[in-house]
Amino acid sequence: MAHPMGKIMTVMARTASSNTKSGGKGSTGKARSGETKVMDAVEPSPVMGVLTKYGRDIACFILVILAVMFCASEWFRVQGVFGRMLHALASGLFGLMSVILPVFLALVAFSLIYETKRKSGNVRMVAGWSMILWSVCSILDAALASDAQGFDMALLQNAGGLLGYVLGCPLAWGLSKAFAIVIFVVVMFVNMLLKVFFGILEQKETSKKSTLWLDHFA
Numbered sequence: 001m002a003h004p005m006g007k008i009m010t011v012m013a014r015t016a017s018s019n020t021k022s023g024g025k026g027s028t029g030k031a032r033s034g035e036t037k038v039m040d041a042v043e044p045s046p047v048m049g050v051l052t053k054y055g056r057d058i059a060c061f062i063l064v065i066l067a068v069m070f071c072a073s074e075w076f077r078v079q080g081v082f083g084r085m086l087h088a089l090a091s092g093l094f095g096l097m098s099v100i101l102p103v104f105l106a107l108v109a110f111s112l113i114y115e116t117k118r119k120s121g122n123v124r125m126v127a128g129w130s131m132i133l134w135s136v137c138s139i140l141d142a143a144l145a146s147d148a149q150g151f152d153m154a155l156l157q158n159a160g161g162l163l164g165y166v167l168g169c170p171l172a173w174g175l176s177k178a179f180a181i182v183i184f185v186v187v188m189f190v191n192m193l194l195k196v197f198f199g200i201l202e203q204k205e206t207s208k209k210s211t212l213w214l215d216h217f218a
Contacts, residue, residue: 056112063109071102092153095161097137104133124198131191135184137164138171142180146172 072078073086090098111125140160146169148155156165171180 060109060112063105063112067102067105067109070098070105074098074101091157091161093161093163094133094137095140095157095159095164097133097140097160104129125195128191128195132188134163134167135188135191137161138166138168139164139181139184141165141168142172142177142184145169146177146180 069086070090073083074090077083077087087098090101094101108126108129111129137160141156141164142160144159145152145155145165156162160168168180168184171183175183
């Protein structure tokens with residue numbers, strides 16, 4: 001009786017050992033498949049790669065297309081449905097300054113093309129031109145729309161639009177028309193000075209790099 005019992009115990013031990021090994025291999029395979037899924041999730045998509053590499057070129061292309069479209073709606077006043085929608089959008093946001101919106105968009109696109117490749121330079125440039133446009137719209141609203149009783153969209157379209165209404169009218173109501181206009185003129189002047197200052201610094205940096213390059217090959 002002892003001999004058969006010994007065989008049974010040996011068979012049970014071998015079965016348990018084989019189950020443990022197969023279970024270990026299964027868990028390892030699952031872990032490896034999980035690691036593969038995580039690595040696949042971390043890999044960037046091709047679309048994000050294209051946007052990262054050609055983001056500035058795409059932005060310039062979109063700005064040029066918008067400049068042409070707003071040129072048709074603001075300068076030539078095309079009477080198509082899409083043209084009227086663009087005019088209502090531009091005049092509602094920028095008022096009288098919608099006339100120079102195509103020039104503004106083209107100028108931003110031109111600056112992006114010739115601006116330094118550093119993202120900080122591009123952001124600084126766009127922010128500077130946007131502040132100048134905002135200041136002009138605010139001056140128009142402070143001078144032409146601050147005396148209106150209540151909200152008048154038609155009046156804003158013939159002044160500085162909603163963009164200028166955000167700051168221009170509140171400053172004119174809280175201080176006076178003259179002080180509000182002076183504040184926005186100072187903001188425009190400071191922005192222009194900063195653009196000139198950073199432009200000079202970039203020109204000096206470019207000329208220094210060119211000099212070092214010429215000295216290296218001299």
